[in-house]
Amino acid sequence: MQYTFQGYRRPDGKVGARNLVAVIPTVICANDVGQAICRQVQGTIGYFHHQGCCQLPTDLKRVTDTLSNLGQSANVGAVLLVSLGCEGTDHARIFEEIRATKKPVEIIRIQELGGTSRAIQAGIDAAQRLVMEISGLQRETADASKIIMSIKCGASDSTSGLASNAVIGYVADKLVDLGGTVIFGETTEFLGGEHILANRAVGGADGPVGQKIYEIVNRMEARAKSIGEDMRGGQPTPGNIAGGLSSIEEKSLGAIVKSGHRPIQGVLEYCDRIDDKKGLWIKDAPGREPEILTGMACTGAQAMMFSTGRGAPQGFPSMPVIKICGNPNTFQHMEHDMDLNAGRIIIGEKSIEEVGEEAFALLLRVLSGQMTKNEALGYFGSMDIFCLGPVI
Amino acid sequence: MELKLALKIDDLDNVATIFAEGLEEGMVVEVRDKRGHSERIPLKAAIPYGHKLALCDLKEGDLIMKYGECIGTASAAIPKGDYVHVHNLKARRGRGDL
Numbered sequence: 044m045q046y047t048f049q050g051y052r053r054p055d056g057k058v059g060a061r062n063l064v065a066v067i068p069t070v071i072c073a074n075d076v077g078q079a080i081c082r083q084v085q086g087t088i089g090y091f092h093h094q095g096c097c098q099l100p101t102d103l104k105r106v107t108d109t110l111s112n113l114g115q116s117a118n119v120g121a122v123l124l125v126s127l128g129c130e131g132t133d134h135a136r137i138f139e140e141i142r143a144t145k146k147p148v149e150i151i152r153i154q155e156l157g158g159t160s161r162a163i164q165a166g167i168d169a170a171q172r173l174v175m176e177i178s179g180l181q182r183e184t185a186d187a188s189k190i191i192m193s194i195k196c197g198a199s200d201s202t203s204g205l206a207s208n209a210v211i212g213y214v215a216d217k218l219v220d221l222g223g224t225v226i227f228g229e230t231t232e233f234l235g236g237e238h239i240l241a242n243r244a245v246g247g248a249d250g251p252v253g254q255k256i257y258e259i260v261n262r263m264e265a266r267a268k269s270i271g272e273d274m275r276g277g278q279p280t281p282g283n284i285a286g287g288l289s290s291i292e293e294k295s296l297g298a299i300v301k302s303g304h305r306p307i308q309g310v311l312e313y314c315d316r317i318d319d320k321k322g323l324w325i326k327d328a329p330g331r332e333p334e335i336l337t338g339m340a341c342t343g344a345q346a347m348m349f350s351t352g353r354g355a356p357q358g359f360p361s362m363p364v365i366k367i368c369g370n371p372n373t374f375q376h377m378e379h380d381m382d383l384n385a386g387r388i389i390i391g392e393k394s395i396e397e398v399g400e401e402a403f404a405l406l407l408r409v410l411s412g413q414m415t416k417n418e419a420l421g422y423f424g425s426m427d428i429f430c431l432g433p434v435i
Numbered sequence: 436m437e438l439k440l441a442l443k444i445d446d447l448d449n450v451a452t453i454f455a456e457g458l459e460e461g462m463v464v465e466v467r468d469k470r471g472h473s474e475r476i477p478l479k480a481a482i483p484y485g486h487k488l489a490l491c492d493l494k495e496g497d498l499i500m501k502y503g504e505c506i507g508t509a510s511a512a513i514p515k516g517d518y519v520h521v522h523n524l525k526a527r528r529g530r531g532d533l
Contacts, residue, residue: 201485204502205452209444209469239504287452287485289519290526293506300444300502389454391440394471 046187046221046403049411050345051120051180054145056319058185059117060345060410063088063361064173066123066166067110069137070095070130076153077125080166086174087123088360092337092428095132099432103131108314109428112341114141114148115316118361120177121147123170125162128154147176182412188222190410191317193339193347193362194301195229197332200352200370201286204297206395207350207369207385213399214348214406215303215323224321226311226342227302228328228335230263235278236295240325244307255310259327266431301350313429317343332357334429336364346409348402356380358417359426363409366416367402382416439464441476441488445503450487450519452501458482466490480518487519499524 050058066089068077074091081089090113094106114122114137122141126134134150141148149169153162194211196203215225233240237260241248244256267274278291288294308322317324328338336359339347347364349355354377358364368374371386383402387393409415417423441451441464451466458464459481466488467473474490482488487501493513498505510525517523 205442205444205454209502213469236504284521287483287487287520289487289521289524290507292504292526293501296502296504296506299504304503388442389440391438391454391465391467394467395444395469397471 046407047184048187048190048407049182050185050189051117052183052185053117053120057117057343058189058345059120060363060412061118061361062120062177062180063118064121064123064170064177065090065114065119065361066125066170067114067137068092068095069110069124069126069132069134072096072127072130073125073153076159076162076166079163080123080125080170083167084170084174086178087170088423090337090360090426091424092426094428094430096130097435098131098430099435102430102432103133105314105430106428107133107136109337109341111137111140112314112316112343113337113361115144116340116343116361118340118345119146120180121173122149123166123173124148124150125166126150126152128152147173149173186222187218187407188321190218190221190223190346190406191226191342191344192218192223192406193226193228193342193344194349195227195330195332195335195339195347196298196301196350197330198351198353198355199298200373202369202386202389203350203352204300205369206388206398207352207367208297208301209395210367210383210385210388210398210402211301211348211350212303213395214403215301216305217399217403219303219305219321219323222321224317224324225302225305226317226324226326226339226344228326228338229298229330230259230327231274231330232295232298233260234264234274234295235291236299239292239296240299240307243304245309252307252309256307256325259310259325262327263329311342313338314341316341329429333425333427336362337426337428346406348406350385351381354380356417356422357425358415358423360423363415363418364423365402365405365409379420380416380422441466443468443490444501445469447503448500449490449493449497450499450501451490452487453482453484456484464488476516479514479516482518489513489515489517489519491515
């Protein structure tokens, strides 16, 4: 069977699931101007992060790369950059890299324009122009091999590994088998299960991909140790053991199961794009939502499948986030935030494969334009960029 | 009768996780796999919600499989239907000093 979705074909060949004008402040100090523009102009979203100045060069490059790759992602049809003028990010490079994808891009500079009110006026005019320019674009049929799906779990409980993560694992395997792309991260959650992931790497645990998996886990542990914390000690916790988890492998696998069973093709750094690489990939990103969702969206993912048990409501400005809820009680309790009830597996109404097929069908509908619950509620404003060094 | 459900996540698994409260020795659980196929197994011990039972007889040293992966080895013989947890499952790795 051939699976397709309806998407927006971009000049660089990528296919978007949304057709948004992204308002991108190149530094936190431009956020208020960006927010005023977004409030006024329909069809825009903003990336209101907290970075871009008084950071070490490594982090300024990360912020520049991340913002550029968000602007280049296929769900974004046009970009308005809002620069202050003296920030540490390279806003000229962001502008040039987005322009190279042949999508419309404009930039306003607050200091040059004469302050807040003039920048807001110029920004509203520019954003309106961009919305008018792209809003008539029609969706076209695209093959499932064009899908780039990111996956994550958050606000998990004991149902997550058994129900919602198992469902996402089913969808991940199906999408990889159809020639698509799947990306997972949450390096923190690999702890204790990194040898299992490394054994699934192309080239085996001793090959470059397997070794890179160990490297990103060691790097994350070393960062925690640098401030005196040992993340591996005492795992699984007494609470985990009381809940039925018998080893750290079992604990990690509860999260890892959402990546399915296909070979791991490689490891991406936090700001990397995936472009047209296929199969299952890891992105080195932390578990916290604002940072990992940004990392996944800048990879180029058109949608995220998000597993939860206790009920995580949030989305992302430009990437629809589909909430798969493993806990049947939470689904009923928070049904205006949860997109699919995988809790029916726990109460014996449905099998993992049956709910997996429903989840895959929902993914295709969302990619074709159906809103997720957090999109319809406008619950997608919080985002940030994962930086490594201190604020200076 | 109320369904006493346990889930086998992957075809390679030799344990399943219980999703029912108050299960005592001698009670029968219905173990379902990912396609919804089921097998009824009598319990050889009381097992709490969220904990595991053995799906076949395990010898000491056998790999214990869940999610299609190894979560540890059996530190004693474990008969089918018995409780599997830290008392008879030994983690293979996971300590920072190993």
